[in-house]
Amino acid sequence: MATTTLAPPKKQAQSIILRSLVTFGTLLGVAIMGVALWIYAIERSELPQVDGTITAAGLSGPVSVLRDKLGVPHIRAASYDDLFFAQGFVTAQDRLWQMDISRRYAAGTLAELLGPSLLKHDRRQRYLQIRAACERAVGKLDPQQRRFLEAYAQGVNAFIEQSRKHLPIEFKILRYSPAPWRVEDSLLIGANMDQMLNTQYDLELKREKVVRHLNAQEIADLYPSTSWRDLPPAQQANPSIEDEQSPTKQNPDSKEDEEDEHPTPTKTSSFIRALDARSCDMCVPGSNNWVVSGAHTASGKPLLSNDMHIEHSIPDIWYETHLTKGDGQDYDVAGVSLPGLPFVIVGHNRRIAWGFTNLGPDVQDLFIEQFNAAGEVDTPKGWQAPQKTREVIHVKGKPDEVFDVIVTRHGPIITPILSGETRQLALEWTLYDSETLGIPFG
Numbered sequence: 001m002a003t004t005t006l007a008p009p010k011k012q013a014q015s016i017i018l019r020s021l022v023t024f025g026t027l028l029g030v031a032i033m034g035v036a037l038w039i040y041a042i043e044r045s046e047l048p049q050v051d052g053t054i055t056a057a058g059l060s061g062p063v064s065v066l067r068d069k070l071g072v073p074h075i076r077a078a079s080y081d082d083l084f085f086a087q088g089f090v091t092a093q094d095r096l097w098q099m100d101i102s103r104r105y106a107a108g109t110l111a112e113l114l115g116p117s118l119l120k121h122d123r124r125q126r127y128l129q130i131r132a133a134c135e136r137a138v139g140k141l142d143p144q145q146r147r148f149l150e151a152y153a154q155g156v157n158a159f160i161e162q163s164r165k166h167l168p169i170e171f172k173i174l175r176y177s178p179a180p181w182r183v184e185d186s187l188l189i190g191a192n193m194d195q196m197l198n199t200q201y202d203l204e205l206k207r208e209k210v211v212r213h214l215n216a217q218e219i220a221d222l223y224p225s226t227s228w229r230d231l232p233p234a235q236q237a238n239p240s241i242e243d244e245q246s247p248t249k250q251n252p253d254s255k256e257d258e259e260d261e262h263p264t265p266t267k268t269s270s271f272i273r274a275l276d277a278r279s280c281d282m283c284v285p286g287s288n289n290w291v292v293s294g295a296h297t298a299s300g301k302p303l304l305s306n307d308m309h310i311e312h313s314i315p316d317i318w319y320e321t322h323l324t325k326g327d328g329q330d331y332d333v334a335g336v337s338l339p340g341l342p343f344v345i346v347g348h349n350r351r352i353a354w355g356f357t358n359l360g361p362d363v364q365d366l367f368i369e370q371f372n373a374a375g376e377v378d379t380p381k382g383w384q385a386p387q388k389t390r391e392v393i394h395v396k397g398k399p400d401e402v403f404d405v406i407v408t409r410h411g412p413i414i415t416p417i418l419s420g421e422t423r424q425l426a427l428e429w430t431l432y433d434s435e436t437l438g439i440p441f442g
Helices: 008-045 080-107 114-127 132-137 143-162 168-175 183-197 201-211 216-222 268-274
Strands: 063-066 073-077 288-292 305-306 320-327 331-337 346-348 365-366 378-379 382-384 387-395 398-407 426-429
Touching: 063 331, 073 080, 073 288, 080 114, 080 132, 080 168, 080 183, 080 331, 114 132, 114 398, 132 183, 143 183, 201 216, 201 365, 216 320
Parallel strands: 073 320
Antiparallel strands: 063 073, 288 305, 320 331, 331 346, 365 426, 378 382, 387 398
């Protein structure tokens, strides 16, 4: 039987394949462009309104918000309440998701959004009882502070309510809406900073392991409580606390700096040598503030340089703003704030400028608690039942985790978050003192 196969010329077949590929590529490109335009349109619809007039329930009068070419808001209001309301509203326009995730970080509610991988973090935060400390502190706030924090929260909530259908894309990706902002949430933002800069309980345990092998003199040498650096270079040193590390003792024959108008035991030349990295292996850079007298500046006015030495992030930890009440005679402040907190933390007004830095103070102590078989803790007044706080951690896609945190007169028992520790250790922390969580305003 004869079989005949019909086929196009070879060049024609190649042409058909090429046209098919071009058509497919074109359709794919159009589809990708369409998706990109759709995403762009969604993103554009979620950008905050920065022009025109916005009606916000809760204001007692008009507020002006002028954004400069860098997007920094300059806010002016006739009253403090309206000023901080507007600060909350505008900050939420730019940083709402950062604010929400920051309060969740401090409170220990991240696993609810991000799943079991954040359970360890949430568990630690619950044992540290940071949220409970902030909730207690609200009742201890100065009435004026609380009023301003409430005004700020009202501004944040006004933006949330107006933007339910146009929330930042992070909320849409994670498929949730932010809860209303509360005063204690602002305190949680401040507690985040405290925890980041001043967590030392792990160092307390390491020091305990070291000092048990040392005598008193070795401990004093390894952990000195005073230093010549405790004094400004131009101040007369106190011989009773001046130690052998003083640069003048290291260089007893060094000549005084002839240009020094105020001769002291710590001369300029020896001071500089002492700060040289080659003679100070333990000197490491960190947060710092510097002030230069107007006697040494071209303008005749003092200069302040402030390096807060916090790592960069996107979005940044700080939020720049300018706040003015009325004509500015009472309150005209520009600088940076923490998203979630009102006021300006670092900045200047019409008269002074100020900085902010961390000196690494010892604000935490661990106490070994003794419990009897009945679960009571030993106190100066005898055996007493400790407080217990029930914690429930919601975990995305998993069952809730429920546990009790025991709280003694010193603080919460944090043994469950200390690897390899079997003793019942209570954490005492200045954060637990409600008076320390207030926010100075003046």
